[in-house]
Amino acid sequence: MSAIVATYEIRGDDRRARAEALAVEQSHELPTDLAPEPALRSLAHVVSFEAGSEFDTAVVEYPEELAGGELAQLLVHLIGNVSLQDGIRLVELEVPESLAAAVGGGPPLGAAGIRRVLGVDDRPLLATALKPVGLEPADLAAMASKLAWGLDVIKDDQGLANQPWAPFRERVLRVTEAVRETNAASGRRARYFPAVAGPFEQFEERLRFAADAGADGVLLMPGVTGFDSVRFAATVLPEDAIIMAHPSFLGGFTASSTHGISPEVLFGPIMRLARADTVIFPSAGGRFSLTVEQCRGIAEQSRRPFAGLEASLPAPGGGMSVDRIGELVELYGRDVLLLIGSDLHRGGDLRASAEAFLEAAQTVR
Amino acid sequence: MSAIVATYEIRGDDRRARAEALAVEQSHELPTDLAPEPALRSLAHVVSFEAGSEFDTAVVEYPEELAGGELAQLLVHLIGNVSLQDGIRLVELEVPESLAAAVGGGPPLGAAGIRRVLGVDDRPLLATALKPVGLEPADLAAMASKLAWGLDVIKDDQGLANQPWAPFRERVLRVTEAVRETNAASGRRARYFPAVAGPFEQFEERLRFAADAGADGVLLMPGVTGFDSVRFAATVLPEDAIIMAHPSFLGGFTASSTHGISPEVLFGPIMRLARADTVIFPSAGGRFSLTVEQCRGIAEQSRRPFAGLEASLPAPGGGMSVDRIGELVELYGRDVLLLIGSDLHRGGDLRASAEAFLEAAQTVR
Numbered sequence: 001m002s003a004i005v006a007t008y009e010i011r012g013d014d015r016r017a018r019a020e021a022l023a024v025e026q027s028h029e030l031p032t033d034l035a036p037e038p039a040l041r042s043l044a045h046v047v048s049f050e051a052g053s054e055f056d057t058a059v060v061e062y063p064e065e066l067a068g069g070e071l072a073q074l075l076v077h078l079i080g081n082v083s084l085q086d087g088i089r090l091v092e093l094e095v096p097e098s099l100a101a102a103v104g105g106g107p108p109l110g111a112a113g114i115r116r117v118l119g120v121d122d123r124p125l126l127a128t129a130l131k132p133v134g135l136e137p138a139d140l141a142a143m144a145s146k147l148a149w150g151l152d153v154i155k156d157d158q159g160l161a162n163q164p165w166a167p168f169r170e171r172v173l174r175v176t177e178a179v180r181e182t183n184a185a186s187g188r189r190a191r192y193f194p195a196v197a198g199p200f201e202q203f204e205e206r207l208r209f210a211a212d213a214g215a216d217g218v219l220l221m222p223g224v225t226g227f228d229s230v231r232f233a234a235t236v237l238p239e240d241a242i243i244m245a246h247p248s249f250l251g252g253f254t255a256s257s258t259h260g261i262s263p264e265v266l267f268g269p270i271m272r273l274a275r276a277d278t279v280i281f282p283s284a285g286g287r288f289s290l291t292v293e294q295c296r297g298i299a300e301q302s303r304r305p306f307a308g309l310e311a312s313l314p315a316p317g318g319g320m321s322v323d324r325i326g327e328l329v330e331l332y333g334r335d336v337l338l339l340i341g342s343d344l345h346r347g348g349d350l351r352a353s354a355e356a357f358l359e360a361a362q363t364v365r
Numbered sequence: 366m367s368a369i370v371a372t373y374e375i376r377g378d379d380r381r382a383r384a385e386a387l388a389v390e391q392s393h394e395l396p397t398d399l400a401p402e403p404a405l406r407s408l409a410h411v412v413s414f415e416a417g418s419e420f421d422t423a424v425v426e427y428p429e430e431l432a433g434g435e436l437a438q439l440l441v442h443l444i445g446n447v448s449l450q451d452g453i454r455l456v457e458l459e460v461p462e463s464l465a466a467a468v469g470g471g472p473p474l475g476a477a478g479i480r481r482v483l484g485v486d487d488r489p490l491l492a493t494a495l496k497p498v499g500l501e502p503a504d505l506a507a508m509a510s511k512l513a514w515g516l517d518v519i520k521d522d523q524g525l526a527n528q529p530w531a532p533f534r535e536r537v538l539r540v541t542e543a544v545r546e547t548n549a550a551s552g553r554r555a556r557y558f559p560a561v562a563g564p565f566e567q568f569e570e571r572l573r574f575a576a577d578a579g580a581d582g583v584l585l586m587p588g589v590t591g592f593d594s595v596r597f598a599a600t601v602l603p604e605d606a607i608i609m610a611h612p613s614f615l616g617g618f619t620a621s622s623t624h625g626i627s628p629e630v631l632f633g634p635i636m637r638l639a640r641a642d643t644v645i646f647p648s649a650g651g652r653f654s655l656t657v658e659q660c661r662g663i664a665e666q667s668r669r670p671f672a673g674l675e676a677s678l679p680a681p682g683g684g685m686s687v688d689r690i691g692e693l694v695e696l697y698g699r700d701v702l703l704l705i706g707s708d709l710h711r712g713g714d715l716r717a718s719a720e721a722f723l724e725a726a727q728t729v730r
Contacts, residue, residue, distance in 0.1 A: 026524075027497075027498060027524065028496065028497035028498055028499065028524075029494070029496050029497065029498070029522050029523075029524055029706070030496045030497040030706070030707050030710065031707050034497075034707055034710045034711065035497040035499075036497075036500065036504070038499065038500065038501070038504070039497040039498065039499030039500050040499065041499050041530070042497065042498045042499030042528070042530065043497075043499070065528055065529055065530070066498065066524070066528065067526075067528075068526040068527045068528040068529070069527070070526055070527060070562070070563050070564060071564075072526075072562040072563060072564070072586075072589045072590060073524075073526040073527075073528075073562060073563070075589055075614055076523055076524060076526070076562065076586065076589060076613050076614065077524065079614065079616075080523060080586070080588070080589070080613035080614045081523070081612075081613055081616075082616070083588075083613070083614055083615065083616030083617050083620065084612060084615070084616030084619065084620060084647050084654070085616065085620060085654055086620045086621060086654055129394070131393065131394050131395045132392075132393035132394065132395040132399075132400040132401075132404040132407065132408075133392060133393055133394070133404065133407045133431065134393065134400075134403065134404030134405065134406050134407030134408070135401065135403065135404050136403070139401070139403070157394050158394075158441055158445060158446070159391075159392065159393075159394055159431070159438075159441060159442065161432075161433040161435055161437075161438040161441070162433045162434070162435060162438075163407070163430055163431065163432075163433040163438075164430055164433070165406070165407065165430070197435070197437040197438060197441070197593075198435050198437060198438070198593075199435060199436075199437070199593060199596075199597070200568075200591070200593045200594050200596070200597035201597055201600070203565075221437075221441065221445070223445070223448075224437045224440055224441060224445070224591060224592075224593075225437060225591045225593065226565070226589060226590045226591035226594065227589075228563075228564060228565045228589075228590065229565050229591065231564075231565070232564070232565035232566055235566070247446075247449060248441050248445035248446055248448075249440055249441065249444065249445045249448055250448065250449070250617075251444075251446075251447070251448030251449030251450065251617075251624070251625075252448050252615075252616075252617030252618035252619075252620075252624070252625040252626070253617035254449065254617075255448065255449060255450060255451045255617075255621070255624040255625065256451060256620070256621040256623070256624060258621070259616070259617070259620040259621060260616075260617040260620065261617070282449050289449070289450055289451055341394075341395070342395050342396050342399055345395065345399040346399065
């Protein structure tokens with residue numbers, strides 16, 4: 001395949017015309033009757049169109065060269081301008097293997113690599129977040145040292161940045177040390193992922209600081225720092241570092257069903273192209289609004305053959321509780337990273353809660 | 366003022382409870398009954414709530430320290446997670462002057478500075494884009510040399526990146542040279558703004574290359590490279606360079622009226638915080654979907670007193686034609702940058718079209 005193939009749902013009036021206009025808007029951005037002949041090589045085309053009731057479906061082929069081997073530019077062409085139009089929604093994506101390779105070759109570890117470096121063969125993997133924002137590094141470290149008795153991944157809440165209460169560097173040093181100490185006592189391989197966003201000119205420096213401190217993974221927010229920042233992080237971090245993507249500031253694309261990008265494509269192939277090893281998304285049944293069907297679709301899109309890339313590991317979160325593990329494994333399968341939040345804090349004893357979570361994950365069928 | 370004050374429209378059921386949950390979600394992200402006492406310093410609060418019919422309105426105050434002096438983190442707290450929920454929409458924003466200063470102090474030139482460096486006192490300013498994608502640098506340069514007879518700003522189409530047909534560096538060199546030659550002949554001060562997105566690790570390098578080539582301005586896409594990349598660009602570029610922001614990949618926030626960010630706030634205060642001197646948005650009456658009222662609101666939000674920052678210059682575009690100048694000036698006022706696209710190409714003679722556009726702008730009342 002040498003074309004980028006994108007499928008869109010089209011709503012509203014004159015759907016066929018909207019699809020044709022989309023193909024021009026997202027490639028030439030000049031009516032084709034005004035475009036000089038040599039420029040035709042860059043033009044996208046509607047290659048199939050299927051009428052429906054609620055929406056019609058258009059498949060558009062873009063020349064691979066339009067992306068210029070750059071992830072940011074691929075996104076510009078897939079949905080950049082038409083993201084501003086209600087009634088157009090990106091719902092499927094295929095890209096040539098050559099393009100996926102040019103933008104970095106996908107998740108460095110992927111789902112299988114995450115299991116390998118964490119040393120967990122079969123059970124669902126377990127993660128939680130350090131919060132609330134406002135605690136000091138010593139408090140967060142104390143929390144992490146307890147959580148590391150049961151969790152595989154302890155990540156910063158996305159609300160933790162470089163606030164005066166818990167500056168980035170001090171937090172990273174204290175929490176990595178705390179997790180290391182618990183691991184030495186427990187024989188486990190829990191990991192801490194600092195949230196790295198912050199000023200553009202400090203992004204690489206924070207990544208390197210986290211890796212040097214022994215963080216072995218990071219939490220990134222492509223909605224805030226750009227999808228290409230995730231790809232870049234994969235080029236900076238050590239080989240066995242895990243890249244976890246967080247959906248903060250991405251919801252504009254998914255909160256309505258009539259525009260934007262389907263959550264399946266956004267949290268599946270687009271995140272795999274951006275080189276995320278594991279991808280957080282709001283699970284059905286929590287305080288956010290994805291359906292069970294969408295969540296199952298995200299899991300499928302994270303695993304299906306796509307441009308020769310590794311599978312990413314789905315990390316459903318939001319309103320999750322220990323007693324839902326069975327239900328969640330039924331929905332996502334065992335190859336999942338379950339992100340649990342406030343429920344862990346309810347028992348009062350964080351270490352006991354973390355161990356109970358682990359026990360539940362080890363025994364779930 | 367020492368708080369960040371954000372106003373949200375709340376739709377759906379249990380609106381008051383949604384507002385309270387939002388304040389916790391976007392600050393602590395842990396139910397307050399589980400949060401240790403010292404963390405209360407980071408908690409946001411609903412400070413007013415007004416019931417309505419279509420929606421209720423909640424004003425939420427966040428402690429300034431939550432942003433940690435970082436633009437990316439401010440966005441995480443304003444709308445990061447709740448962007449994933451339909452029924453919550455950010456519609457007004459105030460931030461303390463100290464925070465606005467900490468994130469760079471707003472547009473380096475702003476609307477007044479743009480007029481100063483372009484040497485245009487009173488009339489509407491004029492811009493267009495080099496397109497279609499697929500042309501070679503020599504073709505684009507030839508196009509620019511004609512357009513520079515009438516336009517103030519000739520920007521790359523956002524679809525131009527580093528494609529094989531027109532690699533970034535060659536394009537920037539050829540087009541800046543062409544515009545410089547026309548300026549020498551015309552006595553005008555037309556400027557060329559290359560589109561800079563591309564790989565994260567090349568972002569600064571491309572900015573510097575553009576400035577060294579004499580580009581005097583850039584086109585940036587915060588939706589693609591992150592809002593903080595725009596702020597960063599302002600720290601790298603020469604003092605009189607103009608930063609133009611493009612709305613590509615931002616439409617998820619604005620395409621529906623029931624979630625995300627109102628276009629007035631997104632293209633107004635948020636872009637000013639990101640240090641954009643001029644902000645492109647889809648004008649009413651074109652092929653995108655903003656209303657006249659929203660467009661007027663964007664213009665107001667780009668000019669109103671906000672955290673001690675310069676005004677940005679609204680740059681409405683999309684489906685614009687020369688014969689609409691009067692109507693557009695009536696809508697936006699004269700302090701506007703009119704972005705015209707394919708209509709300039711309709712006449713066949715680009716220089717004549719550009720001169721006619723200038724003539725129309727000079728005579729509009």
